[in-house]
Amino acid sequence: MKKLFLFLALMIGSLTAQAADYTYLTFETTDGAKVSVEASSLTITISGTTLTAGSQSFTLSNLSKMYFSTSDETTGIKAISAEELNEATEVYDLNGRKVQKDQLKKGVYVIKTKNGNHKIAVK
Amino acid sequence: MKKIYALLTTLLLTVTAGAQTLNVKVGNVTYQFPASQCGDMTYTNGTTLTILNKAFTLSDISAMTVDNTEVTDGAIGVTYNGSSATVTVAGNIAQYVTPTVSGAHVSIEQSSDVAEEITYTLSGTSTDGEFYMSGSYKATVELNGLTLTNATPVYSGAAVHIQNGKRIKVKVVTGTTNTLVDAASGSQKGCLYVKGHAEFAQKGTLNVTGNVKHAIKTGEYITLKNATINVLGAVGDGINCGQFFQMESGEINIVGTSDDGIQCDIEDTETYPSGTGETTDHEDEDSGNIYLEGGTINVTVSADAAKGIKSEGDMRISDGDITVKTTGGGVWDSDKVKTKASACLGADGNMTISGGTLTLTSTGAGGKGINVDGSFTATGGTTTISTSGNAVVASSSGSLSTVSSSEQLDNYDSDYKSSPKGIKVDGAITISDDAVISVTTTGAGGEGIESKTYINITGGQTTIVAADDAVNASYNDDTKSLSNAGDFTISGGYLYAYSTGNDGIDANGNCYIKGGVVYAIGSGSPEVAIDANSEEQKKLYITGGTIIAVGGLESGASISGGTCKYTSSWTASSWYALYNGSDLALAFRTPASSSSSGGNQGGPGGNQGGPGGNQGGSSQQLVVYTTSTPSLKSGITVSGGTEYFGGMANVGGTVTGGSSVTLSTYSGGNSGPGGH
Numbered sequence: 001m002k003k004l005f006l007f008l009a010l011m012i013g014s015l016t017a018q019a020a021d022y023t024y025l026t027f028e029t030t031d032g033a034k035v036s037v038e039a040s041s042l043t044i045t046i047s048g049t050t051l052t053a054g055s056q057s058f059t060l061s062n063l064s065k066m067y068f069s070t071s072d073e074t075t076g077i078k079a080i081s082a083e084e085l086n087e088a089t090e091v092y093d094l095n096g097r098k099v100q101k102d103q104l105k106k107g108v109y110v111i112k113t114k115n116g117n118h119k120i121a122v123k
Numbered sequence: 124m125k126k127i128y129a130l131l132t133t134l135l136l137t138v139t140a141g142a143q144t145l146n147v148k149v150g151n152v153t154y155q156f157p158a159s160q161c162g163d164m165t166y167t168n169g170t171t172l173t174i175l176n177k178a179f180t181l182s183d184i185s186a187m188t189v190d191n192t193e194v195t196d197g198a199i200g201v202t203y204n205g206s207s208a209t210v211t212v213a214g215n216i217a218q219y220v221t222p223t224v225s226g227a228h229v230s231i232e233q234s235s236d237v238a239e240e241i242t243y244t245l246s247g248t249s250t251d252g253e254f255y256m257s258g259s260y261k262a263t264v265e266l267n268g269l270t271l272t273n274a275t276p277v278y279s280g281a282a283v284h285i286q287n288g289k290r291i292k293v294k295v296v297t298g299t300t301n302t303l304v305d306a307a308s309g310s311q312k313g314c315l316y317v318k319g320h321a322e323f324a325q326k327g328t329l330n331v332t333g334n335v336k337h338a339i340k341t342g343e344y345i346t347l348k349n350a351t352i353n354v355l356g357a358v359g360d361g362i363n364c365g366q367f368f369q370m371e372s373g374e375i376n377i378v379g380t381s382d383d384g385i386q387c388d389i390e391d392t393e394t395y396p397s398g399t400g401e402t403t404d405h406e407d408e409d410s411g412n413i414y415l416e417g418g419t420i421n422v423t424v425s426a427d428a429a430k431g432i433k434s435e436g437d438m439r440i441s442d443g444d445i446t447v448k449t450t451g452g453g454v455w456d457s458d459k460v461k462t463k464a465s466a467c468l469g470a471d472g473n474m475t476i477s478g479g480t481l482t483l484t485s486t487g488a489g490g491k492g493i494n495v496d497g498s499f500t501a502t503g504g505t506t507t508i509s510t511s512g513n514a515v516v517a518s519s520s521g522s523l524s525t526v527s528s529s530e531q532l533d534n535y536d537s538d539y540k541s542s543p544k545g546i547k548v549d550g551a552i553t554i555s556d557d558a559v560i561s562v563t564t565t566g567a568g569g570e571g572i573e574s575k576t577y578i579n580i581t582g583g584q585t586t587i588v589a590a591d592d593a594v595n596a597s598y599n600d601d602t603k604s605l606s607n608a609g610d611f612t613i614s615g616g617y618l619y620a621y622s623t624g625n626d627g628i629d630a631n632g633n634c635y636i637k638g639g640v641v642y643a644i645g646s647g648s649p650e651v652a653i654d655a656n657s658e659e660q661k662k663l664y665i666t667g668g669t670i671i672a673v674g675g676l677e678s679g680a681s682i683s684g685g686t687c688k689y690t691s692s693w694t695a696s697s698w699y700a701l702y703n704g705s706d707l708a709l710a711f712r713t714p715a716s717s718s719s720s721g722g723n724q725g726g727p728g729g730n731q732g733g734p735g736g737n738q739g740g741s742s743q744q745l746v747v748y749t750t751s752t753p754s755l756k757s758g759i760t761v762s763g764g765t766e767y768f769g770g771m772a773n774v775g776g777t778v779t780g781g782s783s784v785t786l787s788t789y790s791g792g793n794s795g796p797g798g799h
Contacts (some may be wrong), residue, residue: 022143022158025189039143040159044187049169051181060181061169068143068158 022068027053030061038071055096055110074108074119085120088112136269136645138307144192145214147174149183150209151224155194156214161344177217197239201254203227203247203271216241228277232341233258233287245269255279257286265294266301266329273306280309280335281316288319295327295350313340313363320344320366323352323373333357338380341365343390343550344405347418349373352681357381361422365390367405367436369414370443383420384447386433387413398436398472411436411472420445422467427451427487430437430469430494437472437497440504443479448575452488453515453523454539462517463542464489468506473497473550476558481506488514488525489541492562498550498576501558501583508561510543514568528592529567529624537599542568547586551576554616558583561769564590571620575599577607577632580639586768592629593620593643601766607632609656613668614638619768620652621714627652627674633661634677636748638668642772644714645674647743653677670748673702673717676789685750688786693717693757695746698758700778710761710773717742731744756781 024036037054044053051058087113091101099109107118143158149192156164156174164174172179199220200211206597208227212220219237223230227249233256234240243265245254255278256262264285265280273282282303285291293315295301307312314333320343323329328351331338339345344366354361356379363366368387389398389411402408413434420443422431432438432587456463458497468474469484474495481504483492492508493499508697513525514532528531531539545562546552552574554560560583561573571587572578573595587593598608608631620627620643627643628634634655643652652672655663663680665687675689693699696718721743747753756778764776 025145039189042189044189046181046184046187059169060166063166063169065165067163068145068161092786 008013013110022070024069024072025053025066026069026073027058027066029058030064031062032075034075036069039068055092056081064099072108085111127710136781142191142193143189144194145174146186146190146192147172147179148186148188149179150185152210152212152222154179154212154214154217156217157194160214175214175217177214195242195590197241198244199231199241200244201229201231201246203245203249203252203269205249206251206540208247208249208252210682215239220492225277228253228255228273230255230278231257232262233262234241235259245271251275253278253282253284255281255284255286256633259287259289261289261291262287263292263294265296265593266299266327267296268299269301269303271302272304276309276311279316280311281314283315285309285317285319285321287317290460291317292321292322292324292420293350294325295323295352296328297326297349299327300330301327307334309335310422311335313337314357315339317341320345321346321364323347323350325349327351327375328353330355331357333359333361337361337363338377339363344368344408346386347371347373347375351622352376355379355383360384362386363388365411366409367401367412367414368434369405369416370418370420371372371416372418374419375421377424380424380429381426382424383430383433384424385413385420386430386435387411388435398750401437413438413470415440415443415445417442419443419657420447422447423450424448424465425450427465428454428463429465430465431483433466435471438468438470438476438495439478440481441478445479446482448484448486449488449490451490452512452519452525455517455521455523457521459799461538461652462489462515462523462541464491464512464515464543466494466547468492469494471496474499474548476501477503479504481498481508483508485510485543486512488512488566489543491544491547493546493548494544495546495548495550495731497549499546499574500553500554500555501560502556503558505559506561508545508563510569511566512543513566514540514542516540526567529569532568538569542570542591544568544570544573545589546572548573549575549601552578552596554578554580554585555582557586560585560587560592560615562587562589564588565734566590568795570595570625571622573597576602577610577725578604578612578630580613580616580618582639583703584617584767586619586771588621588623588769590624591622592625593622594618594628594632595626595631596629597631609633609661610635611655612637613641617767617772617774618642619771620644621771622646622650624650626650627672628653629654630661631656633665636663636668636670637663638670640709640767640772640774642671642711642732642768643653643673645672645743646672650742651675652746653680655680665748667750668748669701669703669750670746671711672746672748673714673743675744676746682789685748686752687746687748687789688753689744689746689789690755690784690786691742691744693742693784697757698761698781699784700759700760700761700781701747701749702754706749707749707776707778708753709763709767710759710776710778712771713745717745744789747786748789753786755784755786757784758782 026036219234248489253273289420336359338354345403351374353375361377398410569590571589571593596611611630612635614637615695645652652674759781761776
């Protein structure tokens with residue numbers, strides 16, 4: 001029985017060690033900005049000077065590091081006005097899928113506006 | 124309880140499988156980094172990505188993916204598939220290895236900085252591939268269903284080449300069959316080559332063919348547990364190693380070699396000219412020893428002068444089922460100016476048999492069952508030896524031929540002949556305890572057991588039927604100065620020594636019978652049943668035991684402690700009972716011929732029927748000795764009891780019928796020596 005307890009203790013320890021579920025792979029650029037992409041079944045390709053991870057593309061020379069994270073650590077998210085959202089020409093989710101701006105659900109999106117591209121978080 | 128463990132383990136594996144892994148693919152090599160281990164993966168100058176200290180040139184990376192692949196730390200997998208191979212490397216050891224893949228030829232260089240054992244798992248099939256690994260830290264190589272032929276070598280001619288001087292555990296994965304064939308030409312030392320020491324384990328099967336040299340070659344020791352190794356052919360030895368060879372279990376089958384079946388050498392003869400001998404737990408041992416402790420060995424070698432199993436040091440057999448057959452003839456060694464012949468087992472050092480079942484058959488000219496340069500000790504086991512070749516001799520120029528009669532051998536110096544002996548030992552022969560030895564020789568010069576120092580039997584059961592001396596205690600230039608050189612002594616056990624062409628027992632020194640049961644049969648005058656070297660003032664001393672001697676005793680024997688009697692009227696192939704006083708000593712069957720004319724006449728050194736000796740054409744003397752007063756019954760029937768000497772004797776049985784035999788007091792013996 002002692003052996004069983006010992007085994008279970010080891011198991012629990014092992015389970016704890018494995019418990020961390022890294023949902024995101026976060027890229028950090030040289031300016032400190034971070035972009036998290038969902039890690040599950042992620043494919044990363046490198047073509048010339050560009051690295052593409054899911055819907056995200058990075059210039060290789062701008063990348064400083066990447067790491068697995070348990071939460072979305074995307075930075076540079078800003079609050080925008082309803083007017084700005086209305087002026088958005090295109091909206092994409094983090095998987096690169098184009099979505100209708102009046103059907104946004106909770107999550108992070110990239111919008112294209114006359115003033116440039118922005119990441120927004122819908123809460 | 125086992126079910127609980129299995130269930131819990133399954134649960135753990137299921138949970139583990141859910142973890143993410145980053146796969147970095149470079150050519151045919153995929154590095155697998157568990158997310159939990161990755162930490163910060165840094166980009167430098169847009170050209171390099173470093174993960175767990177493994178630096179990748181970004182332009183070399185063909186893809187990176189994240190999936191749920193389970194990664195075992197320290198694992199490298201190599202999968203062969205036709206003309207290509209893929210390699211997977213666990214992230215934690217990625218920084219320490221440099222894999223190179225060219226078609227299905229895989230090389231992995233292991234850094235000297237590696238601080239944990241790496242396991243290389245090889246699987247798949249290729250008709251033109253190889254695996255080469257170099258390193259300096261111990262490693263494990265798993266053969267997990269690998270079929271590999273190295274047709275056009277890139278890194279080595281070997282199919283698997285481990286250029287690593289440390290301990291290499293070779294796991295032949297249970298339930299798998301693995302087949303290795305090396306290149307047809309090259310400089311490889313073996314189809315499976317390990318620079319260091321190899322520990323074979325698990326219950327899979329490994330088939331190996333060595334097209335250039337050995338099938339399996341290790342620079343250092345080999346141990347074997349459980350695995351089955353089949354050597355299907357080799358230009359050199361089937362298995363060749365240094366330091367020592369130890370088999371605990373498993374199976375070895377060897378055929379088709381052009382040299383020895385298994386050979387173990389002293390690795391560093393400059394440091395250890397005679398080896399280290401056995402060390403505690405074999406630590407730092409470089410003995411050249413072979414330890415056979417279990418399992419099954421089947422070896423058939425056909426090359427001239429080949430050995431089935433050969434140790435440069437000692438050979439120690441304590442268990443196992445060992446069958447060895449040699450069919451090759453002799454060779455002339457011009458360097459050593461010596462004739463050599465095959466042997467099933469050969470030891471440059473000593474040999475000990477304490478257990479196991481050995482079946483040794485040698486059919487070539489001069490071929491021996493056992494050939495030992497040191498001493499031979501048998502305390503247990505069952506050893507059955509059969510030799511059937513004639514002696515091989517060499518002319519002064521080294522031209523070889525065979526002889527068909529033992530007498531011809533006297534014309535040759537010892538280095539210019541090799542006889543087909545059952546057990547030939549330069550040192551002492553000691554047989555004791557539970558040893559069971561059975562020897563049959565049929566060719567010219569075929570002595571049963573021979574020592575060039577002395578023979579001492581204190582127990583066991585030794586049964587010999589030989590074409591020449593059944594037992595020969597002799598000496599050579601190295602041993603003749605010893606006080607007991609050429610002595611034969613028996614103080615216990617059972618000995619049957621039947622020669623069809625010479626003496627039953629021939630001691631070139633003194634012959635001492637102090638105890639035990641001796642049944643000796645000489646071939647007929649001038650040979651005797653029991654001989655001592657009286658020309659050199661040696662003598663036969665009988666002080667105890669039970670003796671049946673067909674063919675008489677050496678003249679001038681000293682007999683005490685009992686009574687010796689004889690009859691010259693006895694019936695061949697008939698059962699007799701020998702009594703010691705009123706007690707049955709044993710029942711025995713007489714040989715097929717009672718006539719002295721049926722044996723070898725005028726043998727070298729023998730007399731020609733001197734006074735008191737047998738006369739040609741008459742019945743040989745049947746001499747009996749017991750510690751009290753011997754008596755004989757002829758024509759008896761025996762039942763029960765225990766059979767000895769291959770059915771020629773019965774001990775402890777019940778005797779019925781028969782009639783008393785008139786015995787005369789024995790006071791002489793054959794005069795003149797019985798030959799050497």
